[in-house]
Amino acid sequence: MRKLLLLAIVVLVGLTFIARLFYLQIYGGYEYDVFDDSAIKKEYTYPKRGYVYDRNGKLLVANQPSYDVMVIPREVQPLSDEAIEEFCQLLKISREDYDKKLERAKNYSYRIPSPFVPQLSKADYAVLQEKMWKYVGFYIQKRSLRSYQTTIGANVLGDIGEVNRSIIQKQPYYKLGDLIGKQGVEKTYEETLRGVKGISFIQKDRFNKDLGPFQEGKLDTLPVPGKDIKITIDAKLQAYGELLMTNKRGGIVAIEPSSGEILAMVSGPSYNPNLLVGRDRSKNFSKLYRDSIANPLFDRGLQAMYPPGSPFKTLNALIALQEGVVTTEDRFSCNMGYRYGNRKMGCHVHRSPANMNIGIYESCNAYFANVYRRIIDKYDSPAEGMDNWSKHVKSFGLGNYLNNDLSVGQPGKVPTAATYDRGYGKNRWYTTFTISNAIGQGEVLATPIQLANMAAAIGNRGYYYTPHIIKEIEGEEIPEQFTTPKKTTIDKRHFEPVIQGMFDVYNKGTADMLQVDGIEICGKTGTAENFAIIDSVKTQLTDHSIFVAFAPKDNPKIAIAVFVENGYFGSRFAGRMASLMIEYYIKGDISRKDMENFVLRYSLEHEYQKPFSDEPFGINRQTTLEAIDEKAFQDLLKQKAEIPKS
């Protein structure tokens, strides 16, 4: 017994130690990852972010240096009150801010650097840099910020901002304080533009002193610079579009039909992209974000779903021809509208009875109601007819996301039989229930970009390229989905009569006063009723002014959709703007100054105030045009003059 005591204890201790080692190293241990190792400092080198050029090679977005004050709370040494006071003055923050920021950094992590005061100006940096040695635990990190070479295209170009924690969790590439594209092309082409940051691993000792590269720098990587991109936007056209949209709300989308390249993408009201750079970014951003009335961050060209109105009639004409339910010469009479049952869809005074050509250029509601009924009623049940119609409409890129390279978008809406089955019950509805679809008012919703794309598909006589914004990436192909044509369900031969109708809209129809010498424009006006809830009462507001066009008639160079909120009838604002845009793009200058002056001079701001005025107000016919004051008008003309001529 006595011989065995120590022996037994020795063996027991040995086993206990091995068990403890097992617990520490195998059970509680973890796969070694140098990124989790607090003994190794990770130092990042940020690559140059790629530049953004417009389609003609004009530089739109470049970089500028910026200086962030960073803090590592663990290393901060207590400062005297005077020292903190001085530091705060240099940083231009208050003492409370100082405490709050330090607290926030501590809450995040004691040892990971947090941005303390981001994005100092060059001047502030110069002063601060000399005093930095006093503030142990703080250091200045140089970073690159965007420098916008233009004041236009905020919605197109987007902006970059600090990553938030949910992004860091999802994408470990990003570390706190890193910048990431938040909107626009900065967001969609983030990975192309940002490049890959370089990293060096540095062995530290327990006093946080650098001991030199870890493993002789074997794991270190060099930064890969971001690639420059060329976008499809024509900066001049974009600038001109934004100018035209001043004092109005709405969207303009212009596409090159032969390629699907987006030439301009205007959303009004817009803002200067430089607002979202530098220290004031968050202040300015929240100002823009909180403006729930004008909603400048809402891209009306991409996100606003409106009933398309009359331009949609062209699609119904095409579908009817494809389905063989009408010929171009079939005539329908119109007696100030179309009666069905005891209801009536109104129309205006024009030649009657109308064939397809007259139907289109006079935008006859009755004509299209008849056509639409024939399309649906061709089949045994309205459900079957509806689904078939829906399939044709969707082949023009309506009713679904376009699946492109823009950071935002909306699917719009194209009803199917199921839509009505849900509303009325299966087989408990008839074609007339859906008759508003004939004139683009019923259950159909589309975004301006979808309508521009529709115009492009018509201009191309039956196919389109997915509208996209990327034109060139250094040394990289643009995605194949943008270079393969998408075919519509309508045969090429059916397009000519419809296009002729759209051409006649300009010649003798609803847009005859919008003609531009020397350019054969095909277009279609539209007017969409719309409503707002004011004090829980559904109240009709002035119609949206809509115009869809492409030009020239053969081999079109531009297809465009213009929406002006509460702009009243189609040719009043949208039509004018579309004509001006087309002329500006094709000819490089404006011959009809009167038309341009009209658009620039008249504001719709008073119209947008109406729902908030708490007073009864008139719409449509009862609205008046309100001019901006002469000085403001002259400013706009000056702005126009600053857009270089092509």
Next chain:
Amino acid sequence: MLRENQRRFKFDWLTIILFLLLVGFGYVNILSASHIGEITSYFDTSQLYGKQLIFIGLTFVLIILILSFEAKFYERFASIIYLVAILALLGLFVFGKDVNGARSWYGIGSMTIQPSEFAKFATALAVAKYISDLQTNMQTLKDQIRVAAIIFIPALLILLQNDAGSTMVYLAFFFVFYREGLQQIYLIVALSLIVLAVLALKFGIVITAVATALILIAHYFLAKRKGASILQYILVLIIASGFSYGVKMFYQHGLKAHQQNRISIFLRLEKDPVKLEQMRKREAYNLIQSEKAISSGGLNGKGFMQGTRTTGKFVPEQETDYIFSTVGEEWGFIGSSAVVILFVLLIIRILYLAEAQKSQFSRVYGYGVASILFIHFTINIGMVMGLIPTVGIPLPFFSYGGSGLWGFTILLFIFVKLDSNKINEW
């Protein structure tokens, strides 16, 4: 002549191989733990690894010297060696040099020598000498007191020099005494006292007293032979409670703050988060860093000189008391387990050889060697892995330091010599 040669080399080679493996692997880890930047020369004596290499070289001289003495020499001169060691310890009070608050070193030029490392084998020799005396009977109180005094004197001197860790090593001799006939009751009492101390600190005096009472009542009713009166039971209870109270008082007033905190950390006594945070940065810092380093080693370790925490010197004292954290980080579970197994094998081998000795002196000495190595091994590795409170003593053959290495080498090789001589004993 041939027989003479055979006899001379009849050393236990297994022990020697285990010793060489430990010293060799120890050196490898000191190299990792102490190098700063590139190693230009392994013999660079301005660096710890360079010095250790010299210490190891001198160790072999020492071994040859020890083995060349007659085995009988050690028994004959045990008392004198012991006296010299005690004098050396006493001399520290006059000539000693303070390092880290402990007055345990003699400074000779740039070298320092720590006599407490040599006092261990001296005490082991003295204990062996006394117990092996024909007139000694470990069952008698008189001899128990005398042999206790032999270990108590150096232990006290070392304690007075502020080296509480090295003092605890002398508890190792308990195993020796027990092997040589100390009554069972001492073992029971010792265990009870340890349990009582832990209970008193962890749960307080009242709960400890109640628990003791319950155990005594159970014993009273369950014991087959009612030898003791109720009065005796009560007496035991009073003594036990008094002891608990004493422990508690000693913990609160007798210990230095850092010692108190080490125990507090181990028994998780502190609940105040502010104080805990302070402890994490002070007393517990070493332990936290060392556990982190060991954990990060995983199964295979990060490899020789590849330990990021070792290279960054995150574990203070990593080349001395905390050398095992480097083993854990760079050699992983496999390497650390191997070290544990090597130690266990060495100690078992010594115990086996000790039992095989014909002379009682050799056996007692062998037991002393095994016990001292065992205590060092247990306290050091246990501390580095957080299994026992922090006590600063080195890991034999591993930790950096000449005195320690030589002390352990002498301790071990005297036994190797004694063992080689057992044929002549009869």
